[in-house]
Amino acid sequence: MNPGYAVPAVALVVVATVLVGAFGLRMSRTTSDFYVASRTVGPRLNAAAISGEYLSAASFLGIAGLLLAQGPDMLWYPVGYTAGYLVLLLFVAAPLRRSGAYTLPDFAEARLASRPVRRLAGTFVVGVGWLYLLPQLQGAGLTLTVLTGAPDWLGGVIVAAVVTATVAAGGMRSITFVQAFQYWLKLTALLVPVLFLAAAWHADGSPRHAFEEPAAFRDQRTVRVGDRLDLKLDHPLTVTVDGTVDGRPHQDTRLTLPAGTHRIEHGTRLTFAPGTPVPAAHRAPGDALTPSHAESRGERPLYATYGLILATFLGTMGLPHVVVRFYTSPHGVAARRTTVAVLALIGAFYLLPPVYGALGRLYAPELTLTGDADAAVLLLPGRMIGGVGGDLLGALVAGGAFAAFLSTASGLTLAVAGVLTQDVLPSRGVRHFRLGTLIAMAVPLGASALVGGLPVADAVGLAFAVSASSFCPLLVLGIWWRRLTPPGAAAGMLIGGGSAFAAVAATMAGFPGTGTAHALLAWPALWSVPLGFLTMVLVSLATPGRVPVGTAAILARFHLPEELHTEVTTA
Amino acid sequence: MSGFLAGLLIAALPLLASGFWLGRRTARPTGLGGLGTPVEHATFETLHTASLAAPPLRAGLTEETARRSARRLRSLLGTDALCLADDRQVLVWDGAGAHHRAEVMERLAGPLATGRGEAFPLGCHTPDCPVRWAVVAPLTVDDRVHGALVACAPRESAVLVRAAGEVARWVSVQLELADLDASRTRLIEAEIRALRAQISPHFIFNSLAVIASFVRTDPERARELLLEFADFTRYSFRRHGDFTTLADELHAIDHYLALVRARFGDRLSVTLQVAPEVLPVALPFLCLQPLVENAVKHGLEGRTDDCRIQITAQDAGAEALVVIEDDGTGMDPVLLRRILAGEVSPSGGIGLSNVDDRLRQVYGDDHGLVIETAPGAGMKITARVPKYQPGVHSAGRPTGT
Numbered sequence: 001m002n003p004g005y006a007v008p009a010v011a012l013v014v015v016a017t018v019l020v021g022a023f024g025l026r027m028s029r030t031t032s033d034f035y036v037a038s039r040t041v042g043p044r045l046n047a048a049a050i051s052g053e054y055l056s057a058a059s060f061l062g063i064a065g066l067l068l069a070q071g072p073d074m075l076w077y078p079v080g081y082t083a084g085y086l087v088l089l090l091f092v093a094a095p096l097r098r099s100g101a102y103t104l105p106d107f108a109e110a111r112l113a114s115r116p117v118r119r120l121a122g123t124f125v126v127g128v129g130w131l132y133l134l135p136q137l138q139g140a141g142l143t144l145t146v147l148t149g150a151p152d153w154l155g156g157v158i159v160a161a162v163v164t165a166t167v168a169a170g171g172m173r174s175i176t177f178v179q180a181f182q183y184w185l186k187l188t189a190l191l192v193p194v195l196f197l198a199a200a201w202h203a204d205g206s207p208r209h210a211f212e213e214p215a216a217f218r219d220q221r222t223v224r225v226g227d228r229l230d231l232k233l234d235h236p237l238t239v240t241v242d243g244t245v246d247g248r249p250h251q252d253t254r255l256t257l258p259a260g261t262h263r264i265e266h267g268t269r270l271t272f273a274p275g276t277p278v279p280a281a282h283r284a285p286g287d288a289l290t291p292s293h294a295e296s297r298g299e300r301p302l303y304a305t306y307g308l309i310l311a312t313f314l315g316t317m318g319l320p321h322v323v324v325r326f327y328t329s330p331h332g333v334a335a336r337r338t339t340v341a342v343l344a345l346i347g348a349f350y351l352l353p354p355v356y357g358a359l360g361r362l363y364a365p366e367l368t369l370t371g372d373a374d375a376a377v378l379l380l381p382g383r384m385i386g387g388v389g390g391d392l393l394g395a396l397v398a399g400g401a402f403a404a405f406l407s408t409a410s411g412l413t414l415a416v417a418g419v420l421t422q423d424v425l426p427s428r429g430v431r432h433f434r435l436g437t438l439i440a441m442a443v444p445l446g447a448s449a450l451v452g453g454l455p456v457a458d459a460v461g462l463a464f465a466v467s468a469s470s471f472c473p474l475l476v477l478g479i480w481w482r483r484l485t486p487p488g489a490a491a492g493m494l495i496g497g498g499s500a501f502a503a504v505a506a507t508m509a510g511f512p513g514t515g516t517a518h519a520l521l522a523w524p525a526l527w528s529v530p531l532g533f534l535t536m537v538l539v540s541l542a543t544p545g546r547v548p549v550g551t552a553a554i555l556a557r558f559h560l561p562e563e564l565h566t567e568v569t570t571a
Numbered sequence: 572m573s574g575f576l577a578g579l580l581i582a583a584l585p586l587l588a589s590g591f592w593l594g595r596r597t598a599r600p601t602g603l604g605g606l607g608t609p610v611e612h613a614t615f616e617t618l619h620t621a622s623l624a625a626p627p628l629r630a631g632l633t634e635e636t637a638r639r640s641a642r643r644l645r646s647l648l649g650t651d652a653l654c655l656a657d658d659r660q661v662l663v664w665d666g667a668g669a670h671h672r673a674e675v676m677e678r679l680a681g682p683l684a685t686g687r688g689e690a691f692p693l694g695c696h697t698p699d700c701p702v703r704w705a706v707v708a709p710l711t712v713d714d715r716v717h718g719a720l721v722a723c724a725p726r727e728s729a730v731l732v733r734a735a736g737e738v739a740r741w742v743s744v745q746l747e748l749a750d751l752d753a754s755r756t757r758l759i760e761a762e763i764r765a766l767r768a769q770i771s772p773h774f775i776f777n778s779l780a781v782i783a784s785f786v787r788t789d790p791e792r793a794r795e796l797l798l799e800f801a802d803f804t805r806y807s808f809r810r811h812g813d814f815t816t817l818a819d820e821l822h823a824i825d826h827y828l829a830l831v832r833a834r835f836g837d838r839l840s841v842t843l844q845v846a847p848e849v850l851p852v853a854l855p856f857l858c859l860q861p862l863v864e865n866a867v868k869h870g871l872e873g874r875t876d877d878c879r880i881q882i883t884a885q886d887a888g889a890e891a892l893v894v895i896e897d898d899g900t901g902m903d904p905v906l907l908r909r910i911l912a913g914e915v916s917p918s919g920g921i922g923l924s925n926v927d928d929r930l931r932q933v934y935g936d937d938h939g940l941v942i943e944t945a946p947g948a949g950m951k952i953t954a955r956v957p958k959y960q961p962g963v964h965s966a967g968r969p970t971g972t
Binding site for chain 2: 102422
C-alpha cells in the first residue's frame with residue numbers, strides 16, 4: 001500500500017475530529033434561534049453518536065479478519081454486537097435514563113444508596129474500560145504498521161496521544177457531534193470501497209469459494225513469515241522455500257513437504273503455486289496468544305459460540321461509554337427510540353465487514369499465515385483494484401479505521417477518567433480530570449506493550465465478558481427486582497465480574513495453553529454470568545434487612561413515564 | 572580479611588536493630604509521646620472523647636443519635652450506666668442495670684417539668700446490681716427541657732452530680748447547634764419559596780408596561796409578548812419539584828429575554844452557546860434566570876450604550892459548566908463578597924446570594940458560584956453543576972414546546 005495517500009487520510013481524520021470536537025457547539029446570536037440552540041439531542045443524532053462510539057477497531061477490522069481466518073462461524077460476532085442493543089432496549093434503556101444516573105457508579109448509588117457499592121462499580125468501570133481500550137491501541141498499531149511499515153507501538157502511541165490531548169484539554173466539547181460524524185465516516189469508509197470491490201469482483205468473473213473448503217491461492221503468491229510458526233499439513237504440500245524449514249536452510253528450492261507439522265523460521269519466504277490450499281498455521285507456543293484462542297474455539301465450537309453469544313448479548317449494557325451516552329436523551333421514551341435507531345444503524349454497518357472477510361478469503365488468503373488477518377480490510381482495495389484508485393480507496397479505509405480507534409478510545413477515556421477523578425483521586429477539579437485522563441490512557445498503553453497479539457475482536461470479547469458478568473446482573477436486577485440489597489450487589493459483582501476478570505487475566509497471560517480449562521477461561525461468560533446473578537440473588541435474599549429504604553419510590557421512578565411520575569409527586 | 576569484616580558486619584546488624592528497638596521501647600514511657608504532664612494528658616483525653624461524642628448529637632436527639640453518643644458520654648463520666656431520655660421515653664441505656672429503665676422514666680417526670688437536676692436512690696432487688704443511685708441532669712435548648720441525661724452509680728457522689736451537670740450542659744450546646752442547623756435548612760427552603768413567589772416584582776411591572784405600550788401600535792406583538800409573559804410566569808409559579816432541567820431553565824430564560832428585549836430593543840444582544848449533552852442535566856429550579864437578570868441589570872440599567880451577554884453551557888466530564896458573562900458596569904469585588912456573605916443586603920432583588928446558597932446547599936460548598944468582576948469590567952459568573960447528585964431529579968419531562 002502506498003503510504004503517500006494513507007498518511008494524509010489518517011491525518012485528515014485526526015484533524016477533522018479535533019475540529020468538530022472543539023467547534024461543533026450549537027451557537028445562537030439572536031433570540032429567535034435561541035430555541036434551536038437549546039433543543040435537546042434528538043434520537044437519531046444521539047443514535048448516530050452511540051453507534052459511532054460503539055463501532056470500534058473490533059468491528060471495523062476484527063470481524064473481517066476473524067471471518068477470513070476462521071470462516072462463517074464468526075458471524076456470531078456482528079450478530080452479538082448488534083443483539084446486545086436489543087437486550088439493552090428491552091430491559092435497560094428507558095429505566096436507566098429515568099434513573100438520572102450519568103455513569104454506572106451513579107446508577108449503583110441511585111439504586112442502592114451505598115457508597116461502597118458505588119466504589120466497586122467504579123472499579124469495574126475502570127477495569128472494563130481498560131480491557132476495551134487495549135485492543136483499540138493494538139488495532140491502531142497494526143493499521144499503521146500495515147500502512148507505512150512503522151513499528152508496532154507507534155500507532156497506539158499516536159492514538160493515545162491525540163485522545164489524551166483532546167480530552168484533557170477539554171477539546172471534546174461536543175462529543176455527540178464528533179461521534180455522529182465518526183459513525184458516518186466509518187460507514188462511508190467501508191461502504192464506498194465495498195462497492196468498488198464488488199465491481200472488481202464481478203469483473204473478475206464472480207469467483208466463488210465455499211466457506212467450508214479451505215482457502216486457496218488464486219495465483220502465485222510469495223509470503224514472508226514474520227514470526228516463527230508451525231504449519232500443520234493434512235496433505236503433502238509443494239512450495240518454493242527461501243529460508244529455514246524444519247531447521248534446514250533452503251535457497252529458492254522447490255520442496256514437497258509431507259503431511260505433518262513443519263516449523264517455519266522467522267524471515268522465511270514461501271512461494272505458493274496457484275490453486276494450492278492455504279495451510280493451517282500455528283504460532284509456536286509461548287510466542288503469541290492467537291492460535292491457542294482460536295484452537296480452543298476449534299476444539300469446543302459450541303461452548304465457545306454460546307460463551308460469545310452470552311457475553312456480547314449481555315455485555316453491551318455495561319460498557320461505560322455506552323451508558324454515558326444515554327444520559328443525553330431527554331427522557332425515557334427518547335432513550336428507547338434512540339436504541340431502536342442504534343439497532344438500525346449498527347445493523348446496517350455490520351452488513352459490510354463480512355463482505356470484506358469473504359473477499360479476503362478469495363484474494364488475500366495468505367494473511368492467515370502471517371497472522372495479520374485483522375489487516376484484510378486495509379489491504380483488499382490495493383490488492384483487488386490497485387493503482388491510484390486502489391490507493392485512494394485504501395486511504396479512505398485507513399481513515400475510517402483511525403476514526404474507529406479515535407472515537408471509541410476517546411469515549412472510553414472520558415468514561416474511565418470521569419470515574420477516576422470522581423471516585424479514586426482525592427479531590428475534584430479540572431486539573432484532577434487531566435490527571436485522570438493521563439492515567440486512564442497510560443495503563444492500557446503500557447499493557448498493550450506487554451500483552452501483544454490477541455486478535456482485536458477476541459480481546460473486545462473479553463471486555464464484554466467482564467461487563468456481562470458484573471454490570472448486567474447489577475442493572476437487570478437493580479431495575480427489575482425490588483429485593484436487591486447492597487451486600488448482594490457487591491457480592492454478585494465481585495464474584496461474577498471478579499471471576500470473569502481472573503479468567504481474562506489468565507487467558508491474557510497465556511495460562512493454561514490448551515484443553516478444557518483453557519476453553520473455560522477464554523470464554524468465561526457462560527459460567528460467570530449465571531454465577532454473578534446467582535450470587536447477587538442469594539446474598540440479597542440472605543440480607544433482607546438491608547433493602548434500601550426508598551426502594552419502592554426509586555423503582556416507581558425507573559418504570560413510570562416521566563409525565564405520570566410528575567403527577568404522582570404532586571398528588 | 573575483608574570477608575571476615577563483612578561477616579562481622581552482617582552478624583552485628585540484627586543486634587544493632589534489636590538494640591535500637593529496645594532503646595525506643597524503654598524511652599517511650601518517660602516521654603509520654605510529647606504530650607506533657609499527666610494532667611495535661613488527661614485533659615487531652617477528655618477533650619478527645621468529647622469531640623468524638625459531638626458529631627452524632629449534631630443531628631438532634633433521636634434514638635439513633637443517642638445510641639451512637641451514649642458510650643462516649645459514659646466514658647467521659649466514668650460511671651457504670653448512662654441513660655439518655657427525651658420527654659417521653661428512655662432513648663438509650665448504656666451500661667449495667669438496664670432493668671431500671673421504667674423506674675428512671677417515672678422519676679424523670681419531676682426534673683423534666685421543673686428543669687432542675689436531682690439525685691435519687693434506686694430501689695433494686697437484685698443483690699449484685701452495681702446501680703444504686705441515679706443523677707439526673709436536664710438537657711435544655713432555648714430554656715425548654717428537651718430530655719435528660721441520667722448517670723447511675725453505686726453510691727451517692729457530689730462529684731458525679733457536678734460532672735453530670737457539666738456534661739448535660741455540653742450536650743445541650745450540641746443540641747442547640749442541631750436546632751440551628753435545622754432552622755438554617757428551613758430558612759433556605761423558605762428562601763426558595765420566597766424567590767419563587769417574589770419573582771422580581773419590578774420585572775412584572777416593567778413587562779406589563781411594555782406590553783401595554785404595544786397594545787395599540789402593534790397588537791400582534793403585544794399578544795406574542797403576553798404569551799411569553801404567560802409562559803414565563805407559568806414556569807416560575809410551578810408548584811411541583813425543586814429541580815428542573817437545564818433545557819427548561821434555558822427556555823424560561825428565552826421567554827424572559829424576549830420580554831426584556833421588547834423593553835430595551837436592540838441595545839441587548841445575547842449569545843448562547845450550548846453543548847447539547849448537558850441539556851438534560853437536573854439543577855435547582857430558577858437558579859440561572861436570576862443570574863441572567865443580574866447580567867441584564869448590570870449591562871443595561873444606568874447605561875446608554877449596548878450590552879452583550881454571553882451564556883455558555885459546556886460539558887466538563889461529570890459536571891456541566893454554565894457561564895454567564897456580561898460587559899456591563901461590573902461590581903466592586905469587596906462589596907460582592909459582603910453581599911454573598913449576607914453582611915449587606917443587595918440593592919435590588921434577591922439574586923446572586925440566593926442562587927449561591929441554594930447551589931451550595933444542594934451540591935456542597937465546592938459548587939458555589941464563582942464570580943469574576945471589577946468595576947467597569949463586566950461580570951463573569953460560573954456555576955458548576957454535577958450531572959448526577961443523589962436526590963436531585965428533575966420533576967417532569969422537558970417541555971418540548
